[in-house]
Amino acid sequence: MTPKLFIDGTWQAAARGGTIDVVDPATERVFRTCSAGTADDVDRAVTAAKRAGQGPWGRTTGRERAVVLCAIADAIEREKQALAELEVRDNGKPLAEALGDISDAAYCFNLYAAYAEELDARQGEAIAVPDDRFKTTVKYVPAGVAGLIVPWNYPLLMAAWKVAPALAAGCTLVLKPSEFTPLTALELARICEEAAVPPGVVNVVTGYGNDAGARLAAHPDVRKLAFTGSVPTGIAVATAAARDIKSVSLELGGKSPIVVFDDADLEQVVEWVMFGIFWNQGQVCSATSRLIVERGIAGRLIERLVEEARKITIGNGMDEGVLLGPLVSRSQYDKVLGYIEIGKQEARLASGGRRPPGFDAGYFLEPTIFTGVPPDARIWREEIFGPVLCVAEFGTEEEALTLANGSEFGLAAAVMTRDLERAARVADRFEAGVVWINCSQPNFLEPPWGGMKKSGVGRELGTWGLMNFLEPKQITNYLSPAPWGWYLKG
Template identity: 40%
Template sequence: MTVLVKPKALGDYKVREFRMLIDGKWVDGAEGRTLERVAPGHGVTVSRYQAAAKVDAERAIAAARRAFDDGPWPRMTASERSLVLLRAADMIAARADELAFLDAIESGKPISQAKGELAGAADIWRYAAALARDLSGESYNTLGDGTLGVVLREAIGVVSIITPWNFPFLIVSQKLPFALAAGCTTVVKPSELTSASTLVLGEILEAAGAPAGVVNIIVGTGPEAGAPLTSHPDVDMVSFTGSTGVGRLTMTNAAQTLKKVSLELGGKNPQIVFPDANLDEFIDAAVFGAYFNAGECCNAGSRLILHRDIADEVTARIASLSAKVKVGDPLDPKTQVGAIITPQHLEKIAGYVSSAASDGATVAHGGAALDLGMGQFMAPTILSSVRPEMAVAREEVFGPVLSVLTFETTEEAIRIANSIDYGLSAGVWSRDFDTCLTIGRRVRAGTIWMNTFMDGASELPFGGYRQSGLGRELGRHAVEDYTETKTLNMHIGQRTNWWMPR
């Protein structure tokens, strides 16, 4: 049985109205259309946005272009930009409860989780502020008496930032502060499903001292508002987080003008477990990795690759713990798994489970949608007897569904882990550090967790191999991603003419 936390009606909640931020002004869309967000956990409208059309995206790009070419932001000292980011971090912390509520109500994530994400986001803004002052180039005085070489790092220019619905505030915080630290100007398009907290961030950055046009925020669908941000010639770089399919389209659009592209895409992340692992710790991590954010997480530990000697025991213990997970009202502090983002996505998740069962997988726990009287919810689900070729073992379900596969040898475990198109993250569990390092070096993924799962820090780079994306976010080099390298080759003294006879 799943522990249910039934949602409470929102009562007299007043729909919150939002406008777009373009060139330092809060404006309506040119076509006068609006988008409404229905809370996935409560089934009622909670937010209303001005909907951006292509012309609004172009206005925002033009504002960012002017702010970069003629405005003060790229010409400020690093310490001045750093102070703006630090003030923003303080304001994020001060408004954390408000921002967490908006993310919880719009995305369906548990409020306690949203508050943790806000604390992490504030830390990222402070880390980016520190990196702003550490950005530097190189010099070479070893090229001979007549030559001095200087390598500069300059802001790349106008950056389009497109973010998804599953971590609305956290993911924009993995991109925007580093672009600003480098001196770039930006156009941000959050998902039209979860735009509220990003628009509040616009208020925060205005109050923190970001000049007009440095941060522009528009809301709209991908075809109408997102596509111009990926193809417009005045955009110098695109930073996108979302599905691998849309990532490919983004890359194709950006190729028209050869923009720099940073992509953080999908994952189908394995946890490889050996018989000598600390199973008590692993089982807690397995449940957390599978059901955190209702499994709507590119980093979800959705594939368990268990040694055959322990597979039955571990699966039974995970099912037992899964039955204790609290599912339901995103606004209840006790909730651990909240609502699914849309009815259509819930149907997609259920379809994967049904298909797997038809192909021979066993539903060891859950397996169905939950009726809590309002909103849309999915039971934490475990599928055992999963074969590597099944769709549920290869494709990103993006829901609270855990697939259990088995292995006998280390080589077989590595082969299964590497047999898919993704390579975002992976975990390995063993008391033998030789085993952990072997897996860590041979599994092709951007992050390998050893005897833990889904830990992170602002200092550690994040990104994937293969179809999980291009580039890295966070870490000490994150600001550099938003720069171009320029060489100054300086000649000292008289230069010998090429055409003079010798």
């Protein structure tokens, strides 16, 4: 049976009856079919969300919303194994990674439950003003209907990053997952239904970006847009938001550098560089895909990276011991292979760059390393979003920073050195929203997440993520019993 759309607390068929084939990237076979929602379905979902926001949900306290968020978290944790296995078939990532993602999604709902409770204490907080005849307070009100558009690389986790703070703030929402990985978003809708989330508060519309996604971004009753994905689509979302002056947050692409000085511990560098680019098949917006290494250590480091890359176990994400699964889709696979062919003309292919032997089906690709990559190369400048590492060498700290910051992206950056003063100095000069010292890719849900330049607008996670879905309202009260008499002045 084709899963339906979740609108206004009920499971409804797509208005035009279209479907989406969900493909297992390890086998290239269709294993599920979903409804393809269109603009008509988005309109119904937004109408339901707007009505729900004007109802009792819009008047709930943070404590009341926290109960719902905790119930969702408990259900996700309880169903972790099944959700992770579904994510593996949907996305291709190894099961161990998927299990971690699902646990993080549950943690995210619990974290925002705590923030929702804390929000109650902040309501009506006093703001000091320089005239004691007035008392000014601030209340935090929900931003309104939120349109949430999430990517395919972390399907449930990226949904949690947006759904949890939206609910904590008291918003209602329409979630549009990627057409490549829609299944766990539908499971989240079921979990919300079972957690007694009121009808219309959470709506999930599966569909294609150029139809359902475009309508969600342009709908006049959507007051907040939160999008994670590519720069071109982010530009389209921001353009649609500008027409109605919607609040918008964008988490877009990256081409993040990892700068390695020759005093760094070689084996630690190998571990963090490998993790930074090959985790999740390199399909990570913050992947440290540009290795900028000091010449004194470059030869030994490249040799060790090639050696370890060739040891990585590739296979179906459901198989034990697999570290690198398939890419998510045929289109993504072809895109990455296209960049590899470009890279062969621009730099030296040191390792990988092909389908691994023995794999006749599935979107599998060997971990790939290019060396001697010039700063004007396309593989250096453009986001590949696959297991492809580009290496360049430097002689001075200033040269390293020029290479690191010479990008239109600014999501993340890493530096590895034993000299902590130098590490702090370089970290301060990175043009990036997230900086790592002597590591790459650790991500916690409490600090802010987001980038500079073309990597996005605004910040997610932590209390910054909650504020994305709130509108601060100033209330100023005149306390003096006497008239102000402004018309008598002068």
